[in-house]
Amino acid sequence: MINPTPPADAKLTSAVKPREAKVTPRRRKSPIGARHEDKLTAILRTAAQLFAANGYESTSLDMIAEQLGMHKATLYHYVDNKQSILYQCLVKSFGNLDDVMKRMEDRSIPVLHRLRIFVQSLAAAQNNDFGRCLVLVGSRPLDMAPDSKIREFQRRLDVTVRNLVTEGIADGTIRPCHPPMVCAWLFGALNWVPRWYKVTGNCSIQDVADSFMDMLTNGIATPHR
């Protein structure tokens, strides 16, 4: 594995400490259901940060409770066990990508423009707390539990890009090429970003996504004149 030296002055994520690890109490009054939901999200976010930073196996419920400044008994009021926490983190990592995939069907937008929106959205989703957890931990620890929802979601992301590339080849905006190979190239590069990208660096995730999309679209070679 080669971890590229991060672009700009972004540092390797191996040294990443969880961000916003302590829960900031919400000030506004909210009904009990909403407060429960807020607390659950805070728990999941802290767990996702710890899973991504230390690995799933090396993160215990005690560590999650301690990071939240919460008794472990209170934690059990919100979650069943560590596997269920990971599962919920992975589901949360989908973010708004279902809506984004829906937008990809809008043929009034040029196909390469749609592909850029997809790349930007996926890069953003993969590099927030829940997305990093999905990329760095994955659903492997869930092998004993139903993880078909996650696999099915990932399959749809893959199919979405294949369909866009196939459409682009058909309408002449994309060169004849092998759509699965484009997927392999694009998802590989994007999946690797959470391993080197650091949010405090000089380049935003939007910069990374745009730069990747420029390379994917036009390549790096100076065109022959």
Next chain:
Amino acid sequence: MINPTPPADAKLTSAVKPREAKVTPRRRKSPIGARHEDKLTAILRTAAQLFAANGYESTSLDMIAEQLGMHKATLYHYVDNKQSILYQCLVKSFGNLDDVMKRMEDRSIPVLHRLRIFVQSLAAAQNNDFGRCLVLVGSRPLDMAPDSKIREFQRRLDVTVRNLVTEGIADGTIRPCHPPMVCAWLFGALNWVPRWYKVTGNCSIQDVADSFMDMLTNGIATPHR
């Protein structure tokens, strides 16, 4: 993490079984030192296959010995412990890449042609038994042991590509771009290949490398005329 559906009919590597797991005895007579070296390589190869297939933590010395049809006591005649096996596997993964990096300094070969040779060589190295072990397991389990040799090697691969891109920008064959971003894009895509590529599929690693290099060079968009 999105594992792209493999191009052609290659299957996902999660189901990969170690290839050539049993050691085939060599027929020729050889001096004792050479026989020891052959046996050590066979042990390392089997260990690399098991590490890549099951993960480092889940692979025991017992499993390695059993896979080789060897007593564990005999195994200790060749290796000290599991960490030392992994370390030697990772060093073996360098293959001929030192020579390849040396070739990259030959300015009589056009820079994009050299970059293609580099991509082909790295893809080949990363997808043999030892390379897969490096990409899928990495040097993280060696955190307590000296792994600076591996990190230094990876840094040199990164610097090699940066230098090629910088040279290509200077001589006008590569568009003005940010070399570290090209490294992030290229290494990310290549590092992901061992996660989906299966040697029994329809496309060779050479096909994958050439396809990636074509996309990196020319992009997927049809050029404006």
